[in-house]
Amino acid sequence: MRAILGPVVHWSLRRRLMVASLVLVLLVLPLAGVGLAYNFRDAVTGSFDQRLSSLLQVILVRLEQDPISRRLDESLDLGDPRFSRVFSGWYWQVTDTRDTTLVSRSLWDQRLPVIQAQGETLRNAQGPRGEPLRIAERDVRLPGYPHRLHVSVAASREELNAEVARFEWLLGLSLLTLGGLLLVGLALQIHWGLAPLRRLHTNLRAIESGERKRLETHLPGELRELAQAMNEVLERDERMLTRSRDAAGNLAHALKTPVSVLKTLADRLPETPRQQVRGEVARIDTAVRHHLSRASAAGSALLSGRVGLKATIAPVVEGLARLAERRGILFEQNIDEAFNVRMDPQDLQELVGNLLENALRWAETWVALKTQAANDGLWLSIDDDGPGMNPQQRERALKRGARLDERHLEADPGFDQSPDTGFDSSPSAGSGLGLAIVEDLVALYGGQLQLEESTLGGLCVRVWLPSKISR
Numbered sequence: 001m002r003a004i005l006g007p008v009v010h011w012s013l014r015r016r017l018m019v020a021s022l023v024l025v026l027l028v029l030p031l032a033g034v035g036l037a038y039n040f041r042d043a044v045t046g047s048f049d050q051r052l053s054s055l056l057q058v059i060l061v062r063l064e065q066d067p068i069s070r071r072l073d074e075s076l077d078l079g080d081p082r083f084s085r086v087f088s089g090w091y092w093q094v095t096d097t098r099d100t101t102l103v104s105r106s107l108w109d110q111r112l113p114v115i116q117a118q119g120e121t122l123r124n125a126q127g128p129r130g131e132p133l134r135i136a137e138r139d140v141r142l143p144g145y146p147h148r149l150h151v152s153v154a155a156s157r158e159e160l161n162a163e164v165a166r167f168e169w170l171l172g173l174s175l176l177t178l179g180g181l182l183l184v185g186l187a188l189q190i191h192w193g194l195a196p197l198r199r200l201h202t203n204l205r206a207i208e209s210g211e212r213k214r215l216e217t218h219l220p221g222e223l224r225e226l227a228q229a230m231n232e233v234l235e236r237d238e239r240m241l242t243r244s245r246d247a248a249g250n251l252a253h254a255l256k257t258p259v260s261v262l263k264t265l266a267d268r269l270p271e272t273p274r275q276q277v278r279g280e281v282a283r284i285d286t287a288v289r290h291h292l293s294r295a296s297a298a299g300s301a302l303l304s305g306r307v308g309l310k311a312t313i314a315p316v317v318e319g320l321a322r323l324a325e326r327r328g329i330l331f332e333q334n335i336d337e338a339f340n341v342r343m344d345p346q347d348l349q350e351l352v353g354n355l356l357e358n359a360l361r362w363a364e365t366w367v368a369l370k371t372q373a374a375n376d377g378l379w380l381s382i383d384d385d386g387p388g389m390n391p392q393q394r395e396r397a398l399k400r401g402a403r404l405d406e407r408h409l410e411a412d413p414g415f416d417q418s419p420d421t422g423f424d425s426s427p428s429a430g431s432g433l434g435l436a437i438v439e440d441l442v443a444l445y446g447g448q449l450q451l452e453e454s455t456l457g458g459l460c461v462r463v464w465l466p467s468k469i470s471r
Helices: 003-008 013-062 157-191 194-209 221-267 271-297 309-327 347-362 391-399 431-444
Strands: 088-098 101-103 123-126 132-140 148-156 305-308 330-332 341-342 365-372 377-384 448-451 457-465
Touching: 003 391, 013 088, 013 123, 013 132, 013 148, 013 157, 088 365, 132 157, 132 341, 148 157, 148 221, 157 194, 194 221, 221 271, 305 309, 309 330, 309 365, 341 457, 347 365, 347 377, 347 431, 431 457
Parallel strands: 330 365
Antiparallel strands: 088 101, 088 148, 123 132, 132 148, 305 341, 365 377, 377 457, 448 457
16 A cells, blocks of 8 residues: 555645546546436436327227227227328237227237236337337226226337437537536646745745745735745744854854964974974864864855856966966866856855865876866866876775865875875865865765866866756
8 A cells, every 4th residue: 555655645736636636527527427317318218108198098088989889999090190100119009808909000910018007007118120119008997898908009219219318428528528628627726726836836946046035925825824934944044054154253263362372382392292282283273174164164055046157266266377377387277157056156166276276286287177067067177287096095085985184094004195195184284174175065065076087197176066956
């Protein structure tokens, strides 16, 4: 049962309502059709029987006997030409217990089946040529006539059946048309009724992509209250994020002075303890800056809008291009102006800036920045001609999930942290923190990070960044 209902649980409201409407139409209309057809057949048959009963009464009234011969008058005529046309389907017959019979001309040499009937009886029978008949009959006693008489009037049911069949065909056609019109009407009703929900869904997508700040509240009462409640939650979360970022910034400023004082005090110590204290202070400073940077980035991904890549990172690229020129490094860039990504501008600048700084630090003569379109996003590639990483180091770094600035790699004798890795893992070099922030930002925005061998001979860092809302 759960396997059957599983897919149904995930159906949209529109599909659920349409399926429910279809089931309702398929159940109600056939039942209504059967009921109408039955009532029509019953009504038509009743009218037909009433007509036969009337003809039977006419025969009874006109039935006479000759006062002299005491025989039945054979000149009985109902005034309907169908009783005179041979095998027309309309017949009458009068018999007595001695098989004395008076019949309509239409029966010719055939006879109707006779049964004993105390009162008026209606039944179906087979006619002279096998046609279906409806017979009205009864037994009577004629004053002065010595024998009991049995009077029958019959009419073909073919006309009755044809009329019922025609009605059922028209009824079926009408119900099919009605069902189609009902489904179209229900579809329009569902479409109109779900319009506020679609508008609310569009607003949510716009908020998710950063195009809107709040939900529209011009909605029906039930949804208006929901939209207002969600807006209150969004406002509260926005205030909390703002306060968190402000607190992170204030904490960073508050820690600068104590760290500087500790560094100054460490300079007064003898050589051996001075190096130990400075190393520990550097580790504290790096760790604090790392977590403060993560805190300042957290929370931006959910409501970030799409920003132009080239325009957003232009200040960072221009500054680092001047730095590359001073160091004698060729800095090549190929960025399409049409590309955009779904990131906070500040986070995007920090991601690109840290990757370019690391590439410039290890490059010998050449650094290249390129972009390439991809499904729902783009690939950002930064190549350098530095020492790079061998395949085992790249695979191990990504497979084990170790940070690019892993501070405890020295505890792992199987991991080579020599300068040819392309990444500076020492806290004093200052690159470890930036690369850790890059890794956090890529994960935060649902991106991908890949390490490959560069065509320039060094390391190629490829980052996939989304440009649309992922589902």
